[in-house]
Amino acid sequence: MKPVIDIRNLTKHYGDLIAVNDISISINKGEIFAFLGPNGAGKTTTVEICEGIRKPTSGSVHIFGREFSGRSKSIRERIGVLPQEYRSFERLTVKETLKYYASFYRRNRDIDEIIKLMDLDDKRDELYKNLSGGLKQRVGVAMALVNDPDLVFLDEPTTGLDPRARRGVWKAISALRSEGKTIFLTTHYMEEAEYLADRVAIIHNGRIVAEGSTHDLILQNGDGYTVKLHGCDKKHMVSLGWKAKVAKNNTVTLHVENPNDITRILSKVVKEGMIFESMEVRRANLEEVFLNLTGETLEGEDAE
């Protein structure tokens, strides 16, 4: 089966700056694919080339098996887009906004159904300008669905939202998974990629540095597991035979590769009669994967 999006050797220059450097990705039908990277990594440039807003310096983008440069109306009929930092018409209601965009397409999905799917029932007659940031983004996602698209582009759909509003948008995007939509998502939030994506590509300085499922990426590039014991003595921990870091608040942190080591630590702690207030076990996450691969954090800072 042909991929829904097939990006081949895509490169984009802005003068001397290479924003996207020879990247190739394929996204399959029904997949939620996340492009994860800090600001300026090349995420939006790539997605905007795929949407036909920008032109590549070299390389190609095939959508639904056809090369797409933005001109094909038949492809535009089948895609839905939420641009980055989008704001809609302030003096239109939610329903009016959706109707406005729906009017451009031959194929339409029932507006009331979209409103329900995005959990905007009680806001349907509210003016856009009166909505909170989270609701505005949900309207943005809803707008991308008016033509019942086969492929949805969501460019940083939760940037600038508080955690609660972010979760609301995630819930709305998750609802699309059950409908089998193919979604190309960009984000610089590691939790967002972990929560939503079937597959993640990590982009850094215009290049893809890793690609795969969240689980595989962490397994291949993560640091195993982090065990934290709060309120105990470092001397005891050192005697256990593991390298430990102790914070000022007497929290001991250990990194282990193998999940069996966690059981061993716990057995020894109990055997030695060591006292601690609480224990926390955390698997490595995409933030650590990104750090390991690039030497930077997702906020774009160098690791110490």
Next chain:
Amino acid sequence: MRPVAIITDFMANVKMWYRSKGTVFWAIAFPVLLMLLFGAIFQGQDDVTITLYVQDMDDTDMSEMFISSLEERLNIETIPSHVETDKYIADNNIRAALVIPEGFEDTVHMAYQGSNDTVSLTLSLDPTRESVNGMIRGVVAGTLQGWNNEITGAENILVYSEESLTTREFKFIDFFLPGVIGLTVMTSSIYGTIFRNTKYKKWGILRKLSTTPFSRWEYLLSKMLFMTFISFVSTFVIIIVGVVVWDISVIINAYLFVIVTSAAFAFSGMGMLISRFVKEEETADSAGGAVTFPQMFLAGTFFPLEMMPAYLGQIARVLPLYYVNEGLRDAMIYGNNTSAMNNTAVIFAIAAVLFVLGAAMTTWTE
């Protein structure tokens, strides 16, 4: 009150201002432009050129001498003696004309021999231009008086009678109303287009639209139609006020519709051209002002072009608003269809060019 917060906010605004190159440019360029403009309009009133058309039916040395006397203070243009005066005036949109009748020289010669016969010149004036008319009357009456003194010492053998160029009685408000319509269509179309395009660009609406099957031309056309609708709403509100409050008699005909539609398209196109170079909303206001203000004052909106130096009158003739104002006056007030048609053709052509240019310069995508 927290003075530190106020100072911080103030400094942040100063920084944001000077980092916006466009805002800084227009903040300086706009007042300079206004200074140049108003300086040019009001400096050296001696330079003001007022045109009087003269038809010399006598065609003698004496009548030529009389015309030369007028020429010292007025710009004289000639109406050929063989043409029908009223038709020529109407066809050429003439606002001030003097007819020297046959027998002018004979009457002067007879007066030298003691005759008291008089000869009457006909001065035709556009009553809507009262400030200019005053000057023309003064020059004509003064010149005739000088000649009378020279010929007879006291008797007025050379006199003039005045006619209105139109059969209706006009007031300044008749001149003003079409100007207000032209001005309103211009400002709403230019500002509306610049603000909308700048805002939509910033909010990502244009990017979003570019990913839909809605084409750029469809979008532009719908915006033009919207501006045309707004222009007609304004036009009819202005006409209603003019009719109800000022008792203006307005002619509503096809020219009015074509001119207002063309004007809305022309000025929206102009707005599109400008918004191509305006990146921030803060700059939009100044950029719009830089285009609307000169037209407002140079294109005969508030006062006739003859009140300005001749070279500014020439500049006015390259401004679209001039043709809108003149066309609307001809169509709605004077009922001069020939001149209305000419002005309509010009503004229609300007609209076509500006719309195509504006549309070509408006980009959604990279």
